[in-house]
Amino acid sequence: MAQFLARFFPQRSERPLYDLFAELAELLVQSADTHSKLLGHGVRERTRLAPRLHEQSTVAEELCRRIAQRLAHSLITPYEAELLYDFALTLSDTLDSLEHTAELLVISQVGALPTALLEAAEGIERAAELTVAVTWQLSRVRDLGDHYEQVRKLKRQGDRLVRRALGELYTRGGSAQELLPQHDVAESIRQTITLQERSARIADLLRVKDS
Template sequence: MVRLFPRQFERPLHSLLTDLAQLLAGSAELLSRTLGQPSRDRSRALPALHENATRASELTARIGNRLAESLITPFEAEVLYEFALSMADATDRMERIAELTVSFSLGRISTPMLEAAQVVERAADLTVEAGWTLPDLRGLGEYHREMRRLRRHGDRLVERSIAELYTRGGSAADLLRGRDVAQGMLELLALLDRAARQADLLRIKDT
């Protein structure tokens, strides 16, 4: 059986990574639900999203400290830390997207953007599954491949949302605000893909 973590470090480090992935998935669900709400109701989710982003940052710091004490190779430690950082950055980006919709007082979010948020939910769920699988790297074979597919699909949805934004027209300020939110979603999808790439590096190294 292929093992990534030495037994004496496996349980606490693996648990921290799984906790971080669960925060990511929780924020993805919150973001998707928030974008589908009327503008006046979106601010209700901001405290929970902020709490998740704060906890994700704290967990990443703890993971970094644990990796510094572990017996795994420097390469594995660096990749795992980047995996954690990508999840924490994605959680922070979800909070930022929700904040933008509130501060910009955006009206109805377009259907393609809502569908892109659902893609993010699926990508976050995949990351949770990958976190469970990390101790046995053979289980990661499809993770990055599926994440790449999701990112391409999500990117197309966001691009369609941008096209609808310009077709609908409006003031230059409204167009820029909509673009900012769309850019945030593209960056979020890229961060989730980056997390998957880091996990896949471990799989490739182990083969």
């Protein structure tokens, strides 16, 4: 009966909740854009941009808290509530991962990065844009279509780019003091890509459940 009411009154019970998810996804798009700019610039510009990622990550945590409160009083099944909360937390973790990459770059003062990592960052931006489209359809998840397949394709591409960057790094050689920071940055970018695939998989679980 509760699920029926939730479907029957989407304007009153669901739209405010899903607006919070859309706000969280838009924040991810902004962070992914900042992340790409940060990777492509030098130390001084990175130092200027990094605090923006911290601010965005902090806002994401607050949005997750608000989503949790709204879910606790929503007319949806516990299973759906758990998936939606996991979805929100994974988006927040993705922003944390972007911030972590920024911190590594600023602390270690890494120089120019391999082109492959810049291309991987572009894939992160594209996946973030796809996530926004998902949040617009959370009230009708059966319309998500091939979203998960698109993000999985981006993940495979991103993983290949990270591997290529690491290969270039080791081929070029250098001291451990030079190599380790760039290795850590590459692995942090890989973690961001993995988290984006995870959020897409959670959304797909919602779609399968609603089919």
